Structure formats: structure tokens, C-alpha cells
Amino acid sequence: MDVKEKHKWYNVRWFKRMAPVYDYIEFLVSSLRKKVANKIKDKNSKILDLACGTGNQSIAFAKRGFSVVGIDLSPDMLRYANKKIKSSYKLKFIYGDATKIDYKNSTFDASSISFGLHDMPEEIGLMILKEMIRTTKKNGQIIIVDYHKPRNKMIAWIGFRIAKLWESKYYDHFMNVGLERYLKAVNLKPLNKETHLLGNMQIVECKNIK
Template sequence: MNLHLRDIANKHEWHNVRWFRRMAPVYDIVEIFARHIREKVVIDSGLSHGARVLDMACGTGAQSVAFAKYGFSVVGVDLSPDMLARAKMKVRNGYDVTFICRDASSVPYADSHFDLSTVSFGLHDMPEQIGLAVLREMRRVTKPDGKIVIVDYDVPRNALSAFLGHAVAKTWETVYYDHFLKAGLQHYLVEAELSAEEKENFVFANVQKVLCTNRKRT
């Protein structure tokens, strides 16, 4: 990581840790809207039992635990100790899930280690440069032809849905949310050399789930 990106990452970490220290006690309120999306991500993954899954920016662990519940071997990565403390409380006996507190743009795993990697409601909480670094790291550690799944905000075509979704999200989202929404997930995919093969919308089209195949260069 170059010095400029490292400086951005350090500032992001400072902001992230403090922001989510406040948000951790109430963050799981969003699961009212997200729970069925978490299950859909797992069911649509098509993975075999015991497959390795990486959950970037895992927060309070809802997506990580959803995968572990179905018998997958899961690693969840997040910058916030407070969010991870709540994630660990969700782990049940028999769940193969490990949580790591660190910058998701650099994880301690070999190339092509995971069968699937995912980031759910995470990219909009990062500066663009860090979000792109996370996507590239997901490509690195995911097997060739493995799956990369991204869940995040979208802008509905319906003006009322867009207005209401934006108004609600703004009550709890970070300073990076507006830029992410303006740039759009497709911009991030192009920059990270990923292509959406499947897309599905939820919550009146305010949320999107995108599936990509990791087409690694030979």
C-alpha cells in the first residue's frame, strides 16, 4: 500500500472506530430490513458444505453467522472492536467462524484461499480508494472462478422510493455514504475489474445484491 493510500486508510480507521463505537449498540436494528437478504446471499451462493467464505467489513457478524449456520467455514473481518464484540456474541456451538479486527484492504491469507468472498453494506462506509482496495483484495484471496458477492445501496427509479430510502439511510450512515450513492456500485466494479453477472434488488429497490465471478488473469 502506497503512502497516500496508507494515510487515507489511517484516517478512515480513526473515523470508523469512533463512529461504530456509538453505533454498535443499535446497529442490529437494520436487520429488520436485512435479515432476509442475508439468507438469500447464502442460499444463492451454491457452495458445497465446508466451503471457505470471507466476509469483509462484517460489522456485527450477521452475514458471517448466516453462512456459518449453513455449515460453511467463515472468516469475518472488521475494523471496529465494538462491532466485533457483538458479532462474537452471535456465534453458537458448532459454528466454524473466526472474527479478525483489521483493515479489510489487507488480510493475512494466501492468494485463492476462499471459495467465496462478500462485503455487505460495507463499501458505502469507506472512502472510495479503500473500497476499491477491499474489492481488489477480495479478488486476490478468492479462487479463480470463485464468487464475489456485494450487497449495498442502490438508487431506485421510483422517485418516492429513492427519497424515502435516502432519508432513512441518512439518519445513521457515515460521511462516505453520499459519495458512494453518487458514484454507484457499477463504478466500483469497473475500477476493480469485476462484472456483475446477476443483480437483485430489495427494500423497494434501495438495496442491491450483485454476484460476480472472479475471472483471474492467467
């Protein structure tokens, strides 16, 4: 089995267990969903949300009237996402591997991945970021939301221990190396970085210079 197949095998099983309880911790991050959606200014934007899970970030985009495609590798997570679709939304969820998606170059005005990169091998995360670069238009926004290590060591330790209660086996690696390493590897330069929840979460906005 190669890294993609191994990850798919693990991911499907892991999120089968997580899907029924995943939205219980949504209250922690619901304010971030709106902040991310508000970063897209053009109301005609077409947005790609990779590793969309139960769809909360995609829904936040759709509520603002954007046209949205969410893609995820877990049928169980998508089952919950699909229940949230309203007829007024221009939104669809697709089952698939975000390392290779079925859209042409420069299809989307903006793309996002939220709380996805810490949940997969680094190699897979880099492939997904490259797909975001490929399918997002030149100068379009690429927005990444994920955990962040706070400067304060005590807060960092508490945040890490709490997240470890539910996080997958890939979380430790992501926290050790940090998002910066991923962005550097694919040559994405942050335009803006905000931290939230005492520095435990980050929203990083990049411009797709290609």
C-alpha cells in the same frame, strides 16, 4: 495521516457509537442475509466476509454449515459479533483492516462484503475489492450487498432520506457514483444483480475471473 489511517481513526469512533444500536435495524435486511447465503452451493465452501461488523452475514453463512472468516476494523462491532458465535459454527471473527489481509492468494471459495462499501472512502473500498479478488479462488463467487438507487425518483428520495438518519459521511458519495463504478474500476463483472426493498438494496454476484 494517509487515507487508511484517517479512515481507521474515523471508523473506530463512528462504530463505537453505532455498535450498541446497529442490530436494531437488522429486521430490514435479515431476509437478504439468507438469500446471500443461499447463493453458495458447495457445502464445503470456505467463505471470507469482509467488513463483517456485528457478524449477521457471517452467521447466516455459518448456519448453513460453511466455514467462515469475518474481518472488521471496529473492535466494538466485533464484540457484538463474537457474542453470536455458537460451538456448532465453523466461524471466526478477526480484527483487521480488510485492505490488506493476512491470507494467501486464492484461499477462499467465495467472499462477500455487505453494507460495507458505502461506509468508507471509495479508495479504501477499491482496495478491499482487490483483496477479495486476490484471496478468492479463480471462478469463485464475489458477492456484494449494499444500497441501490431505485428508478422511481420519489421512492429513491424517501429511501435516501431515511438512510441519512443513521448513515456515515461516506454514504452520499456512494449513492452519487453507484456500485457500478467500483466494480468497473477493479474489473469485476456482475453475473447477476437483484434489487430488494423497493429497489433500495442490491445483491450483486460476480465471478472471479482474475
